[in-house]
Amino acid sequence: MPSWSLWLITVLATGIIFLLARWQVYTQTLPGGLIFEAARITDYPSLDQFAVEQGTEALTALGFEALDDTLLTAEQGKLNQQFSRLLWHPTHRCYAQLCTAFDRSPQTIAIVSLFADNWSLTTTTQQANVLGTLTRLSRSAWYFEPQASTRELLSDHLRQREQLTLAQSLELSTDGEAESFYVKTKEQTFRRKQVIKRQMLLFSFVKGMLAFVRPRKSWDGVLKSKGAGKQDIAFAKGDHEADANPDLPPASEQLPPSSVNQD
Numbered sequence: 001m002p003s004w005s006l007w008l009i010t011v012l013a014t015g016i017i018f019l020l021a022r023w024q025v026y027t028q029t030l031p032g033g034l035i036f037e038a039a040r041i042t043d044y045p046s047l048d049q050f051a052v053e054q055g056t057e058a059l060t061a062l063g064f065e066a067l068d069d070t071l072l073t074a075e076q077g078k079l080n081q082q083f084s085r086l087l088w089h090p091t092h093r094c095y096a097q098l099c100t101a102f103d104r105s106p107q108t109i110a111i112v113s114l115f116a117d118n119w120s121l122t123t124t125t126q127q128a129n130v131l132g133t134l135t136r137l138s139r140s141a142w143y144f145e146p147q148a149s150t151r152e153l154l155s156d157h158l159r160q161r162e163q164l165t166l167a168q169s170l171e172l173s174t175d176g177e178a179e180s181f182y183v184k185t186k187e188q189t190f191r192r193k194q195v196i197k198r199q200m201l202l203f204s205f206v207k208g209m210l211a212f213v214r215p216r217k218s219w220d221g222v223l224k225s226k227g228a229g230k231q232d233i234a235f236a237k238g239d240h241e242a243d244a245n246p247d248l249p250p251a252s253e254q255l256p257p258s259s260v261n262q263d
Contacts, residue, residue, distance in 0.1 A: 033075030141221035
């Protein structure tokens with residue numbers, strides 16, 4: 001084999017190893033857990049409080065009522081520390097989460113509906129992203145709408161919810177408790193981390209490059225892969241054993257039902 005061929009192979013191999021190493025570091029930034037700590041907005045003078053109040057006014061004008069203020073941080077992985085305000089709509093029976101980061105990155109709003117049988121639907125102003133595409137979960141539908149106004153976001157969410165309810169014969173959960181939202185959010189964060197951990201590095205890298213070019217802006221919550229149905233059944237029955245449903249923590253790591261915990 002000519003020397004130039006050996007040189008080319010060496011350069012390519014080195015480049016691939018470097019890219020895979022960087023990709024592994026990137027995927028590890030995905031939070032493995034979330035901490036919601038009680039907070040008061042007046043305790044954080046560096047926070048853009050005007051943006052928080054402006055976002056709150058837009059939501060309350062649509063009928064939402066404030067539930068809880070928390071400081072949102074990552075238990076594992078990386079997440080810009082955020083001030084989170086949770087609201088509830090007593091008529092439409094859905095949550096709104098307003099997240100404002102301390103680093104002045106764009107504020108995000110998510111409208112969330114929870115259902116029986118562990119289903120959820122999220123419509124958010126967050127930008128579509130690679131990790132969101134790679135860590136899709138069964139029974140967790142979402143839509144990214146970064147350009148939507150608050151009114152458009154709610155309108156789209158209610159339309160999407162009606163479609164999902166009819167397609168999956170779902171029953172809306174209506175307790176309106178902040179803790180229900182936190183528990184669900186923490187559970188989904190944990191499951192997404194497990195999904196990325198189980199993927200082969202090279203396989204996830206290739207999928208990640210494709211997602212980078214064209215990230216998904218929506219997900220219907222229905223896994224098409226073999227065995228997805230078994231996982232859904234296991235979760236619906238409350239079987240949290242890793243062998244039965246690898247998306248979920250083993251029994252020793254489960255969150256108690258009353259514990260507080262976003263193509």
